[in-house]
Amino acid sequence: MIPNPALPRLILASSSSYRRELLERLRLPFEVMVPDIWEASLPGEQPGATALRLAREKAAAVAARAPGAIVIGSDQVATLDGEQIGKPGDHARALAQLQKMRGRTIVFHTALCVWDGRASALPGPAQLENVQTVVTFRNLADDELDAYLHIEQPYDCAGSAKNEGLGIALLERIDSSDPTALTGLPMIALTAMLRKAGVRFFGL
Numbered sequence: 001m002i003p004n005p006a007l008p009r010l011i012l013a014s015s016s017s018y019r020r021e022l023l024e025r026l027r028l029p030f031e032v033m034v035p036d037i038w039e040a041s042l043p044g045e046q047p048g049a050t051a052l053r054l055a056r057e058k059a060a061a062v063a064a065r066a067p068g069a070i071v072i073g074s075d076q077v078a079t080l081d082g083e084q085i086g087k088p089g090d091h092a093r094a095l096a097q098l099q100k101m102r103g104r105t106i107v108f109h110t111a112l113c114v115w116d117g118r119a120s121a122l123p124g125p126a127q128l129e130n131v132q133t134v135v136t137f138r139n140l141a142d143d144e145l146d147a148y149l150h151i152e153q154p155y156d157c158a159g160s161a162k163n164e165g166l167g168i169a170l171l172e173r174i175d176s177s178d179p180t181a182l183t184g185l186p187m188i189a190l191t192a193m194l195r196k197a198g199v200r201f202f203g204l
Contacts, residue, residue, distance in 0.1 A: 008069065013073040060073075093155075107134055110184065
């Protein structure tokens with residue numbers, strides 16, 4: 001993309017290809033920087049609070065390296081019966097996750113932080129929001145779950161299913177105010193925050 005001097009410097013604080021692909025939909029020039037933070041919940045911390053804290057820490061870490069930029073940070077925490085469900089990392093853990101979640105309802109907390117590093121930014125540098133998505137999984141047999149994992153290998157996804165891909169076949173219902181939140185970046189919330197920061201769309 002060709003930089004537009006009328007636009008503020010925009011940075012996505014994430015290593016996620018899914019978030020990068022979503023942000024590309026806005027057709028705004030942006031950079032990607034990977035935040036160097038410790039991603040773990042604190043003792044007694046609620047899932048939504050964990051997601052919000054990590055989204056803010058990611059944005060703040062990159063903002064410290066890029067003064068004057070608008071930085072987007074996001075984090076997602078999945079929960080079943082109040083227990084956090086992380087990224088499985090491998091096939092065995094992913095299968096165990098899907099077996100545990102089949103026929104059940106999972107809550108995904110997708111937190112978003114837009115950090116405006118410009119000195120004139122008001123009312124403050126950070127806008128925060130936690131978008132919740134309630135997902136009901138189908139009650140599928142082990143052979144179907146195993147076959148899905150071999151095909152898509154979603155081992156870097158909390159909940160072990162890519163709803164933007166074949167994983168949609170595992171799901172019975174998705175309830176959310178922001179349809180892209182489950183993929184990792186709530187675009188409705190993001191565009192509202194960027195507008196508040198003075199970013200304009202449609203070439204205007």
